[in-house]
Amino acid sequence: MTFVRAKLMIEAMESGAIGEIRLTGAEPLSNVPRAITEYGHEILELSPEPGQDTAGVHRLRIRKR
Numbered sequence: 130m131t132f133v134r135a136k137l138m139i140e141a142m143e144s145g146a147i148g149e150i151r152l153t154g155a156e157p158l159s160n161v162p163r164a165i166t167e168y169g170h171e172i173l174e175l176s177p178e179p180g181q182d183t184a185g186v187h188r189l190r191i192r193k194r
Contacts, residue, residue, distance in 0.1 A: 131157040134162055139170065142193045147173065150189045158180055169194045 135150045142148055152158045162172055173190040 132161050133134075135161055135165065136168075139165075139168070139191070139193055144193055145157075147190060147192050150191070151178075152187045152189055162189060165191055 131150070131152060138148055138150065150161065156188055162175055166172060171192040171194060173192055175187060175189050178186045178188055
């Protein structure tokens with residue numbers, strides 16, 4: 130479900146725009162960045178939110194191509 134929301138967000142963005150997606154859990158953390166790069170978009174940053182460990186919430190910043 131996270132990727133569906135991410136895809137809708139990306140479709141609404143203009144080319145070159147930067148967006149941020151919050152990922153919770155191992156599956157979205159693995160699948161969403163991979164799918165985004167397969168669609169040709171650029172990952173700018175993927176990092177845990179402050180105070181989170183590696184299994185917690187991550188922020189994914191992307192640029193739409």
